[in-house]
Amino acid sequence: MAKILAVGEIAGGVLKKASRETTSVGKKLGGSVSTVLIGSGAAAGAAEVAKHGADTVYVGEIDTYNGEAYAKAIADLVKSKGYEIVILPHSWIGRDISPRIATLLNTGVISDATEISMDGDRVKIRKPVYSGKAFVNLKLKSSPQVVTIRPNAHPIADAAGAGKVENITVDASAAKAKQVKFEAKGGTRVSLTEADIVVSGGRGIKGPENFPLIEQLADILGAGVGATRAVVDAGWCDHTLQIGQTGQTVSPNLYIAVGISGAIQHMAGMGSSKYIVAINKDPDAPIFKVATYGVVDDLFNVLPPLKDELKAALGK
Amino acid sequence: MNTLVLIKQVPDTEAKINVAAGKISEAGIKWTISPYDEIALEEAIRMKEKSGGTVTALAVGDDSVQNALRSAFAMGADIAIHVKVDGYQMLDSFGIAKAIAGAIEGSDYKVVLAGRQGSDSDNGQVPLILATLKGWGCVSFAKKVEVSGDKAVIECEADGGEAVYEASLPVVITANAGLNEPRYPSLKGIMASKKKPIESKTANIAAETKIEVIGFEPPPARPAGRTIDGADAAEKAKALVKALREEIKAI
Numbered sequence: 001m002a003k004i005l006a007v008g009e010i011a012g013g014v015l016k017k018a019s020r021e022t023t024s025v026g027k028k029l030g031g032s033v034s035t036v037l038i039g040s041g042a043a044a045g046a047a048e049v050a051k052h053g054a055d056t057v058y059v060g061e062i063d064t065y066n067g068e069a070y071a072k073a074i075a076d077l078v079k080s081k082g083y084e085i086v087i088l089p090h091s092w093i094g095r096d097i098s099p100r101i102a103t104l105l106n107t108g109v110i111s112d113a114t115e116i117s118m119d120g121d122r123v124k125i126r127k128p129v130y131s132g133k134a135f136v137n138l139k140l141k142s143s144p145q146v147v148t149i150r151p152n153a154h155p156i157a158d159a160a161g162a163g164k165v166e167n168i169t170v171d172a173s174a175a176k177a178k179q180v181k182f183e184a185k186g187g188t189r190v191s192l193t194e195a196d197i198v199v200s201g202g203r204g205i206k207g208p209e210n211f212p213l214i215e216q217l218a219d220i221l222g223a224g225v226g227a228t229r230a231v232v233d234a235g236w237c238d239h240t241l242q243i244g245q246t247g248q249t250v251s252p253n254l255y256i257a258v259g260i261s262g263a264i265q266h267m268a269g270m271g272s273s274k275y276i277v278a279i280n281k282d283p284d285a286p287i288f289k290v291a292t293y294g295v296v297d298d299l300f301n302v303l304p305p306l307k308d309e310l311k312a313a314l315g316k
Numbered sequence: 317m318n319t320l321v322l323i324k325q326v327p328d329t330e331a332k333i334n335v336a337a338g339k340i341s342e343a344g345i346k347w348t349i350s351p352y353d354e355i356a357l358e359e360a361i362r363m364k365e366k367s368g369g370t371v372t373a374l375a376v377g378d379d380s381v382q383n384a385l386r387s388a389f390a391m392g393a394d395i396a397i398h399v400k401v402d403g404y405q406m407l408d409s410f411g412i413a414k415a416i417a418g419a420i421e422g423s424d425y426k427v428v429l430a431g432r433q434g435s436d437s438d439n440g441q442v443p444l445i446l447a448t449l450k451g452w453g454c455v456s457f458a459k460k461v462e463v464s465g466d467k468a469v470i471e472c473e474a475d476g477g478e479a480v481y482e483a484s485l486p487v488v489i490t491a492n493a494g495l496n497e498p499r500y501p502s503l504k505g506i507m508a509s510k511k512k513p514i515e516s517k518t519a520n521i522a523a524e525t526k527i528e529v530i531g532f533e534p535p536p537a538r539p540a541g542r543t544i545d546g547a548d549a550a551e552k553a554k555a556l557v558k559a560l561r562e563e564i565k566a567i
Contacts, residue, residue, distance in 0.1 A: 065474070100444050104448060108527050109409070133332075135535055176451075177470075177482070177483035177484075183478045229493070233494075246351075264330070276538075290541075292538075292541045292542075293542065309556075
């Protein structure tokens with residue numbers, strides 16, 4: 001049975017959903033799983049990840065994110081405890097630290113798995129390439145095996161774990177690059193990569209004065225808010241909302257594309273959504289090819305009654 | 317200050333990707349510099365225009381990647397290095413990073429720029445592996461870069477907001493979309509690019525490869541969808557909410 005280390009994420013004592021996903025995926029692969037949480041208020045997450053099967057929870061307290069320090073702490077842990085598989089979320093942090101961890105361990109990394117399984121003692125993954133125009137199946141030849149999984153694309157399951165807490169040291173004092181300032185953006189809405197529902201606006205909304213239509217629809221649904229590159233480049237909303245190859249990759253259960261034509265670069269960021277709704281007045285828009293439900297109509301006529309219907313249906 | 321830019325040659329974003337027998341068919345594909353690497357190159361050229369020094373573009377692959385290096389010359393790179401490898405595999409980040417590390421051994425680059433990810437693999441691993449092999453810092457997803465004296469100040473996109481980093485040099489920086497708007501090469505630049513010499517190096521990375529590519533597949537077909545019918549927008553809205561609640565139970 002493989003010894004697996006799941007890497008979680010925590011900030012301000014709030015556990016990210018990704019921590020449950022990496023721990024659950026570790027259990028699914030059939031090993032003994034421990035979870036490492038690094039961040040501010042890290043200890044607060046220990047009991048939570050134990051519910052998904054973590055035997056030991058390594059807790060590293062640090063105020064400010066530092067890729068070099070996180071990677072070194074995790075690589076040291078893998079070496080000293082002999083972990084064979086390391087699972088990270090393919091998040092901002094996971095993308096930044098997984099190649100560093102692998103290199104410190106003189107091994108390779110395979111990333112952004114939308115499917116993951118064991119093939120003997122090797123982790124096998126499937127991931128999209130060429131903006132989702134093809135998929136590739138990959139394994140690592142080297143050990144330990146470092147792998148990242150696409151957030152929101154893997155089931156979370158409950159499992160019994162001892163949840164024994166061990167403190168680790170995370171020291172950024174020797175880092176060559178250090179974060180000196182951080183400005184939070186995006187407000188209080190659910191984070192895009194964790195959201196079950198995402199409502200996203202494209203060029204069809206015509207101007208910044210109409211972006212609140214997207215936000216209002218999202219708020220009725222408790223959804224995350226996204227946008228296409230065209231909308232971001234035009235300055236109609238904050239760039240942190242951009243979904244696509246150059247923005248965030250999302251995998252919600254439901255993706256509602258409003259006034260989005262469906263350029264390949266956008267599809268690369270939302271193509272793994274389970275259900276897709278497209279609202280667009282152009283019946284030839286490529287987005288309809290991937291839509292579960294297509295509404296061919298002017299979004300300015302559809303959104304007002306849609307909001308009313310949703311409010312009525314959800315009792316809001 | 318001398319700057320190195322890592323260039324990856326990739327299929328044009330609009331290219332049709334055909335999979336046959338577990339492999340990507342390259343027939344008919346138009347190749348370009350990965351769009352994020354183009355942003356990295358633009359940033360390096362702007363640094364040179366501001367403070368002097370040289371811009372070196374480096375690409376790993378077979379002879380075909382010399383086309384990407386010619387394009388880099390046309391945009392304004394001064395030096396081009398082709399690291400020739402046998403059996404280049406676009407997903408082999410560790411092997412590629414090792415080849416680059418070997419090729420730049422003993423050089424004096426203060427800043428290494430690269431795109432945040434190749435638009436083919438979407439991995440974004442090579443810059444971080446290279447930095448770790450070299451013991452340099454690496455700042456990912458840069459939106460603004462200022463180099464002065466012996467340090468760089470980098471504004472970048474981060475989890476849930478924006479961060480500012482200070483890094484000692486040398487440093488590896490990955491370019492996010494929005495860092496700049498890459499220029500179009502001038503006609504003069506294109507003409508001159510044809511004559512400039514490309515420095516050639518070789519690397520044997522077969523022994524360094526850490527991955528096994530089992531095979532490529534076409535994307536799975538999405539389950540067929542349907543158009544929501546209705547006499548007017550209000551009826552369609554009503555039918556959509558019904559479908560979301562009763563058919564897929566997504567709300």
